[in-house]
Amino acid sequence: MSEMFDWLEEKLKALNLTDTMDRPEGFTRLSFSPEEKASHAQFRKIAEELGLAVSEDEAGNQWAVWEVDKEAPTIALGSHVDTVVNGGGYDGVAGVLSALAAVKALKDKGYQPAKNIAIICFISEESARFGVSTIGSKALTGQLEKDEIGEVTDSDGITVREAVSEYGLNWSKIEEAELSAEKLESFMELHIEQGTQIVENRAEIGIVNGVACPVRLKVRAKGMANHTGSTPMHNRKDAFVAIAPLVNFVSDEAARLNRIHKSPLVATVSTIELKPNVMNVIPGEIELGIDIRSVDDQLKRDFASKIKVYCDRIEQEIQVMIDITTLVDNDSVLLDSVIQQKLSSVCDELGYDTFHMDSGAGHDVMNMAARWPSGLLFIPCKEGISHHPKEFASMRDISKGIQVIQRFFEIETEL
Amino acid sequence: MSEMFDWLEEKLKALNLTDTMDRPEGFTRLSFSPEEKASHAQFRKIAEELGLAVSEDEAGNQWAVWEVDKEAPTIALGSHVDTVVNGGGYDGVAGVLSALAAVKALKDKGYQPAKNIAIICFISEESARFGVSTIGSKALTGQLEKDEIGEVTDSDGITVREAVSEYGLNWSKIEEAELSAEKLESFMELHIEQGTQIVENRAEIGIVNGVACPVRLKVRAKGMANHTGSTPMHNRKDAFVAIAPLVNFVSDEAARLNRIHKSPLVATVSTIELKPNVMNVIPGEIELGIDIRSVDDQLKRDFASKIKVYCDRIEQEIQVMIDITTLVDNDSVLLDSVIQQKLSSVCDELGYDTFHMDSGAGHDVMNMAARWPSGLLFIPCKEGISHHPKEFASMRDISKGIQVIQRFFEIETEL
Structure with a gap:
């Protein structure tokens, strides 16, 4: 376990582009910024170390796929690595890191899935720069109102369209990132709670019923x-x-x-x-x-x-x-009840107390849920603090999340 | 009288650097800006047309003097021409213009004063740019905290010291603008009320007891x-x-x-x-x-x-x-009671109803009052609106102010 802890610590810092998580100024990786790009590069590096097939779609979402069979179904799990200004190092990163860690654990123990597993690192989830959130997952699910969003500006007057081009993507092709329904079987996201309800209800894992838009x-x-x-x-x-x-x-x-x-x-x-x-x-x-x-x-x-x-x-x-x-x-998004039941069973099996709750914050999963059966898993974060340099999730809590994902992967990809 | 109205209209526009007073964006002449400088140039031009001796002191205050005798006492009257962002065309300008008009009226009728009359156009009265007000009258009365004020910055990070230099003045000599007590006998300012108390109290002229700092x-x-x-x-x-x-x-x-x-x-x-x-x-x-x-x-x-x-x-x-x-x-400033009585008598003589009141706004006179017996005269402005493009004082009300000043000049400078 301590080897896994060391790996997690190292990769957490790598994705956060830092030598220490203890930074009074927190982390600033705005949408389509060089910092978001650098964090994506770290994601690809870690994925390649794990032997995953790495690619980028037309919207700039990063894909890392454990492909066992081109014809087999694919289950996906993902989150993001961009942040607000002076944000924390766990919002988004915890989900991406947990997915990578679960794959590592399965590979380490020689597990052979019968389905493909895709980890998605969505681009530009936070609305901090443009006032528009989840641009990557919107593009992936055909929900990007391109003409409208393209002209939205940041505080320097730079439009999303310009920022996307400057980032090195082709704005005229961004809609090609859309993925048809048959390409995935389901989607799951792990995220820090950004609240204190799990702990207040003496639980360890939050299983989310719906996202309050x-x-x-x-x-x-x-x-x-x-x-x-x-x-x-x-x-x-x-x-x-x-x-x-x-x-x-x-x-x-x-x-x-x-x-x-x-x-x-x-x-x-x-x-x-x-x-x-x-x-x-x-x-x-x-x-x-x-x-x-x-x-x-x-x-x-x-x-x-x-x-x-x-x-x-x-x-x-x-x-x-x-x-x-x-x-x-916007209407609120209700998540898939079958996935909620599966996550519940997994937590029972692992002996983790669960709390069934709503998410007050929006996440990429709310877009994915429009196209695929989707689930959202919360892990506690210290004092509920988020979007703040003091944001913190313990390695113990992250590890519990990884255990749940790993077991969920196994159940979903068994022969 | 209509000739005087035409002259007032023309000079009001000249000092406001405009062809029309009806400007939706109002007037923007910030402290030490090229616009303030251009308005100062108009002040000098008008003063020269009236045959006054024009000069600039080390702080950039403009002086126009009707000098009859170097040895005679000098009475002074003044205000400013700088504005806030999108301000009105009367705050400050009304006072400068009225003083010039009173001198013109006296000259037109061949009056010979026994004392010198100085009109001062103070630099940088408004705090809009630097958060520091009445820089010109502070310098004139030795109240400029030079080291402190010099380092205060505007929203672009430019210091007062830098702005003063860029304006063409010598910051290292600004304290030389200080005028010793014996150089003037008294000081008076006319200003728009920036409130509605005169009209609410059915009066035409406000005579100010004190300035509420x-x-x-x-x-x-x-x-x-x-x-x-x-x-x-x-x-x-x-x-x-x-x-x-x-x-x-x-x-x-x-x-x-x-x-x-x-x-x-x-x-x-x-x-x-x-x-x-x-x-x-x-x-x-x-x-x-x-x-x-x-x-x-x-x-x-x-x-x-x-x-x-x-x-x-x-x-x-x-x-x-x-x-x-x-x-x-800051302690509030009480104005000279003898000058208040004189202004009262002049208004009685002219048949103008007066209202004795306090000034809630600061004006250059509050600095001048620390060194010389000083008075402040208010004229009404429409609906009390000020620091706004809709700021307006009628020619009738300005003319009443001019009548008061003219008569005050006569009483003060009689042989």
Whole structure:
């Protein structure tokens, strides 16, 4: 086991392009950046050491295949290696590393699968650079809205299309990455939980029922900018004063719903842009970004409606104009129940306590689930911290995940 | 009178470097910018047309002097022509223009003053570029903290020192702009009100008792950034949720104090910086800027203390760390009572209704008042809108201001 631990430590660092996981600044490998590319190169290197056949598709997804028979079905497992700005070294990487480790373990003990096993390292899962997530798995499953996404820009004004070309891919061929249904039999992803529900429920492995896709709103309040010193209190249309109570309404109302509903809901006012945002001018305009998630689609849409009603009231009571735009409104994704049962059995067999839960965060698996029976496995991460330099998953927890994948591979690929 | 109106219209546009005052984007002449310089050139041109002696001091302040006798005392009047980003065409310009127009009127009617009259066009009054205001009048009155201010940077990282050099001035000589007390007898400024108190009190001219210098606080709340989708509501340390109620506390408490205190107080949460400010991450850190003003220094300092007490309570009730820094805490400036009386008498004589009031905004006069008996005259501006393209003062109101200045000049410079 200690040999496997050493291998894991070494490859974890390799995929993270680092000599130490203890980095105060964390890891920054944005979509289609040289850093993402360098991490992909490490993925290919490790896969080649394991004797896997390595290739890149037209979208830049990396494939490592243990091919036993061209005619045999293929089961796939994957995640990503790109990160947010100053993110952690486990979000994505833990899944890719676990899949590689499971294959290594099977090879080490001389196992011969009856089906092919593909490990996919998806490109550009995080939305940190372009505000668009899971570009690689969208391309793979024919869900990339090419014309629209191609023109989306990062903070430097670079479009996805330009970034893809600069990365060395051919934008005009990106749709050729799409894989027809018969090419895979199933898909599985392992990911860190990015929460604390597994541990809070005294479990070791999370088995995910569904992925709660968000409703996202942009709330824009328009008052009147004016001089802070010369505008009396009774004569103001301060957009910040008008809209600030919404921040607490969203938080309090979400907490209240969790006390009375079975299906969890989370809601966050996560972004703000205030104009003009200078010390001696009353805020004239404000834009809030609100992220609402629940696997219960009705619950999350009702919540968005409540925000609209609340804003209507503010608008009537205070002289500000409020306008609400729905940026995103996707149905949640339910995962394959057969795969969930298999994962449950595997965990029982291995003696790991499981917790059945929803995923509040989106993952590549939500796109893959549209085309193939798919599963999502969570391992705990320390204090639920993610997208942060302090993100951490222990080798013990990663190893448990690897055990589950290894056993799942065996069951799925037996003769 | 219509001839004077035409002259005012023409010179108003000249000082604003424009063919029309109706500009949706307003006016942008930042501190030490080529635009401020071009407006200074227009000031000199107009002054020369009026036969005034034009010069520039070491700080870049423009001087136009009606010199009748080198040995005679000099009374001064001035304001500025720099603006905020997308500001109006009257803040500062109205004062400079009115002073020039009053001199023109006196010259036109053949008046011979017994004292010299100096019109000062101060450099860099607005804090929009560097966060430092009234650089020109600070230099003139020996209040420029040269070492400190020199290293302050704009959003492009350019220091005041570098900007001053690029502007064509000699930074090493800027302190030579300081003027000893005996060089002037008094100082007066005319400015747009940037509020609506004159009109609300059915008056035509505002006579200012004092300038309410701000207390400015920076409030920093630190919670914990985490994934919006995977962090249950009960497990969050959302810095925005923790601190949002402070926005309404500041506004409500200021409104309440105005109902029970004679001396007005205004308080505004005018800036925010939220980290990381991305859709799928719970706000981990937030910084609010608070601007508090009252001529009653005790009242504004008590208000700052109340904010501290309020934040202590938040810190204890919710698991966030709050830390408060006082950025600015200046005593308010009381203006010369004799000049106020003279302005009152002039307005009575002219039949203008006056309103005695405080200035919530800072002006060059607050620096000049430290060295010379000084006065500040307000004229109304439409709906109190300022620092905004819609800023507007009517020719009628500007003309009333000019009448007051002209008569004040006569009284002050009679034999």
